[in-house]
Amino acid sequence: xxxxxxxxxxxxxxxxxxxxxxxxxxxxxxxxxxxxxxxxxxxxxxxxxxxxxxxxxxxxxxxxxxxxxxxxxxxxxxxxxxxxxxxxxxxxxxxxxxxxxxxxxxxxx
Numbered sequence: 001x002x003x004x005x006x007x008x009x010x011x012x013x014x015x016x017x018x019x020x021x022x023x024x025x026x027x028x029x030x031x032x033x034x035x036x037x038x039x040x041x042x043x044x045x046x047x048x049x050x051x052x053x054x055x056x057x058x059x060x061x062x063x064x065x066x067x068x069x070x071x072x073x074x075x076x077x078x079x080x081x082x083x084x085x086x087x088x089x090x091x092x093x094x095x096x097x098x099x100x101x102x103x104x105x106x107x108x109x
Contacts, residue, residue: 013099028079035072039065 044050
């Protein structure tokens, strides 16, 4: 027998989990925007000879771009490809198992 309280608690926990996902997605898109601007500045500086030799851009070189690109690709793989590999069914099962563990640990006084 499920009570309304249990449904509300479960709904609240799902909302918190999905909020975390939205925050991760938003931060990835912000990272993508900043990466695109940095990549454009790097291409302009290295290949077109634009005079971008002021403080933040004078440290933009090949090594920095390789490291930044690898971090960007790894974060994209973590966010998108792992979801495709594991799928919705796995995620739902995992969420339900986490919720069940929490309910078993809950002590009623």
